[in-house]
Amino acid sequence: MTSAERVGSSILTAAIPAAMLICFFVLPFSIMVAVSFFERVQGAFFEPAFVLSNYERFLSPFFGSVLATSLLLAAGASVVSVAVAYPFAWMLVQFRRRGQTLILVFVLAVLSLSEVIIGFAWSSLLSRTAGIGNLLAFAGLVDAPRSYTPGLAALMLGLCYLGLPYAVLVIYPALSRLDPAIPEAARMLGASPLRAFLGTVVPLSRNTISGALILVFVFSLGAYLLPQLLGRPQHWTLSVHITDQAIFQSNLPFAAAMAVLFLMISLLLVGVSMLLGRQRS
Amino acid sequence: MSGLVVRNVSKAFGAFEALTGVSIEISSGHLACLLGPSGCGKTTLLRIVAGLDEPSNGAVYLDGQKLSGVPAHRREFGMVFQSLALFPHLSVAENIAYPLAIRGASRKTRASRVREMLELVRLQGLGKRRIHQLSGGQRQRVAIARGLALKPRLFLLDEPLSALDAKLREHMQVELRQLQQRLGITTILVTHDQREAMTLADHVIVMDNGKALQSGPPLEIYRHPVNSFVAEFIGRTNLIPCRRRGDRLIVLGSEVHAGSVADQTTVGQQETVLSVRPEHVRLCAADKGVLTGAITFVRDLGSEIEVSIAVGDIEILSSMPASSFGGSGVGDRVGVAIEFSQCNLLSRDQR
Numbered sequence: 001m002t003s004a005e006r007v008g009s010s011i012l013t014a015a016i017p018a019a020m021l022i023c024f025f026v027l028p029f030s031i032m033v034a035v036s037f038f039e040r041v042q043g044a045f046f047e048p049a050f051v052l053s054n055y056e057r058f059l060s061p062f063f064g065s066v067l068a069t070s071l072l073l074a075a076g077a078s079v080v081s082v083a084v085a086y087p088f089a090w091m092l093v094q095f096r097r098r099g100q101t102l103i104l105v106f107v108l109a110v111l112s113l114s115e116v117i118i119g120f121a122w123s124s125l126l127s128r129t130a131g132i133g134n135l136l137a138f139a140g141l142v143d144a145p146r147s148y149t150p151g152l153a154a155l156m157l158g159l160c161y162l163g164l165p166y167a168v169l170v171i172y173p174a175l176s177r178l179d180p181a182i183p184e185a186a187r188m189l190g191a192s193p194l195r196a197f198l199g200t201v202v203p204l205s206r207n208t209i210s211g212a213l214i215l216v217f218v219f220s221l222g223a224y225l226l227p228q229l230l231g232r233p234q235h236w237t238l239s240v241h242i243t244d245q246a247i248f249q250s251n252l253p254f255a256a257a258m259a260v261l262f263l264m265i266s267l268l269l270v271g272v273s274m275l276l277g278r279q280r281s
Numbered sequence: 282m283s284g285l286v287v288r289n290v291s292k293a294f295g296a297f298e299a300l301t302g303v304s305i306e307i308s309s310g311h312l313a314c315l316l317g318p319s320g321c322g323k324t325t326l327l328r329i330v331a332g333l334d335e336p337s338n339g340a341v342y343l344d345g346q347k348l349s350g351v352p353a354h355r356r357e358f359g360m361v362f363q364s365l366a367l368f369p370h371l372s373v374a375e376n377i378a379y380p381l382a383i384r385g386a387s388r389k390t391r392a393s394r395v396r397e398m399l400e401l402v403r404l405q406g407l408g409k410r411r412i413h414q415l416s417g418g419q420r421q422r423v424a425i426a427r428g429l430a431l432k433p434r435l436f437l438l439d440e441p442l443s444a445l446d447a448k449l450r451e452h453m454q455v456e457l458r459q460l461q462q463r464l465g466i467t468t469i470l471v472t473h474d475q476r477e478a479m480t481l482a483d484h485v486i487v488m489d490n491g492k493a494l495q496s497g498p499p500l501e502i503y504r505h506p507v508n509s510f511v512a513e514f515i516g517r518t519n520l521i522p523c524r525r526r527g528d529r530l531i532v533l534g535s536e537v538h539a540g541s542v543a544d545q546t547t548v549g550q551q552e553t554v555l556s557v558r559p560e561h562v563r564l565c566a567a568d569k570g571v572l573t574g575a576i577t578f579v580r581d582l583g584s585e586i587e588v589s590i591a592v593g594d595i596e597i598l599s600s601m602p603a604s605s606f607g608g609s610g611v612g613d614r615v616g617v618a619i620e621f622s623q624c625n626l627l628s629r630d631q632r
């Protein structure tokens with residue numbers, strides 16, 4: 001191979017991912033940014049213009065509280081998912097190899113279910129007529145079955161159910177790579193098993209924990225079906241409103257403006273948390 | 282008895298028996314080596330002594346106190362793991378001070394103890410370093426210092442030197458031995474390296490297949506191994522099958538007076554094995570030796586020369602100082618003289 005050919009082939013290898021990035025990310029995103037400045041035409045679609053009214057409309061108490069709800073819900077879901085996934089992954093690592101694989105397959109099988117199926121499944125599980133309320137009443141724990149959905153608890157449950165496999169997926173490999181002698185060494189030095197765990201395993205997987213938190217946070221931000229299926233209207237996230245504007249109100253420019261702002265704010269939050277994480281380590 | 286007593290300890294993992302009825306005694310202040318090939322159960326035994334695993338049967342006593350039910354973190358033992366298990370998120374000083382921090386020692390006590398320990402392992406001034414900034418030998422020393430920081434009742438080491446290169450390993454062996462003798466801490470070291478065991482130990486316990494085969498001072502085991510496995514594992518040896526006929530011994534077709542062999546643990550058995558250390562095999566003129574053979578290989582190590590001689594279908598290894606080597610070469614027929622008074626008759630290996 002001549003050097004010219006080598007340069008040519010290396011350009012080709014770089015060109016394929018670059019082309020994909022442009023086709024599937026840069027172009028759609030640019031179109032969305034452009035549309036967010038277009039003007040909506042009542043009764044029709046939209047026409048090219050440069051107006052800031054779409055962004056101005058967002059700066060209202062109503063959308064401010066929607067944004068806060070979205071961020072808080074996602075943050076809550078990511079904290080709860082990681083809080084459950086971390087001890088779960090640690091216990092999983094203590095099992096024998098075969099058992100580990102079997103349980104992992106079950107956990108990850110949840111990933112093959114769509115958000116729609118999960119949402120409807122939980123809404124019937126939490127309902128008054130067919131749900132777990134009947135089991136509780138049968139066991140004598142409550143007087144009569146009641147519905148647990150819609151509500152904040154139901155919505156959080158659904159979001160955590162979605163987020164948990166991702167958290168396990170991030171945390172499990174890191175914990176299984178950890179030298180099992182390290183917590184044992186802490187025990188030999190006088191730390192109780194719990195203290196050894198908190199003093200060695202947890203600090204050593206700090207980066208993994210923040211990675212899992214960010215992943216589930218970002219993932220939960222995008223959920224737009226679960227808030228409608230399991231939440232009340234006050235729990236509707238920005239994603240729900242974007243869908244609503246884009247599909248039902250035919251106001252694509254406003255939906256695009258919200259999406260752009262939402263993306264900026266999420267990126268900012270993730271960037272800040274990564275920066276903080278790097279400074280501490 | 283003061284010191285460590287392991288009484289009839291067994292350990293099964295499912296159907297696999299890692300230890301079967303192991304009993305050992307280690308006097309206080311001694312350094313004992315658990316020696317054996319990999320998978321012989323020596324690490325399992327160490328972990329049971331440490332309290333990291335519970336025995337299926339039997340018990341461990343330290344200075345007369347039964348240790349069953351005492352969890353690892355209350356035993357006050359120091360341990361150095363094979364992987365060292367240093368804490369990468371802490372500095373060298375924080376690693377060493379960890380057991381003191383756990384017990385709520387003041388900042389001042391910790392600092393002075395850390396200084397003392399760093400001096401002991403000759404790492405003065407490295408307290409602020411991170412673990413990944415240290416060389417292999419330095420990490421080794423930090424692990425030892427951390428294990429000793431609390432003046433442990435018992436010091437346990439699980440193949441701590443196996444990751445080091447040969448030269449550094451020999452150096453650390455000597456250093457570890459000197460440190461242990463200076464502090465007088467009862468120590469158990471697990472190793473598969475018989476040279477390491479001979480260098481360090483007051484007491485060697487040879488293990489195989491989950492059993493303690495022989496225990497005693499290293500030289501005694503070297504001179505009087507109880508069976509052919511121990512003879513081969515501790516040092517090198519020639520195992521020559523032989524047969525007893527009255528008070529005569531037939532060694533590869535030559536007759537010897539059986540009484541001339543020092544170790545007679547197998548009296549009454551017909552089929553036995555004669556264990557002859559290479560240094561007890563001499564070369565002589567072809568018609569003068571007990572056996573005759575042809576030289577197949579000469580390994581000249583400078584200070585020492587090793588000669589392999591084929592006698593019948595058996596290869597006999599002889600080693601001698603370079604000064605007493607006559608200069609024979611491969612293919613020469615030579616006589617083989619054996620110092621029977623230094624040899625051992627052992628039962629045929631039943632493994």
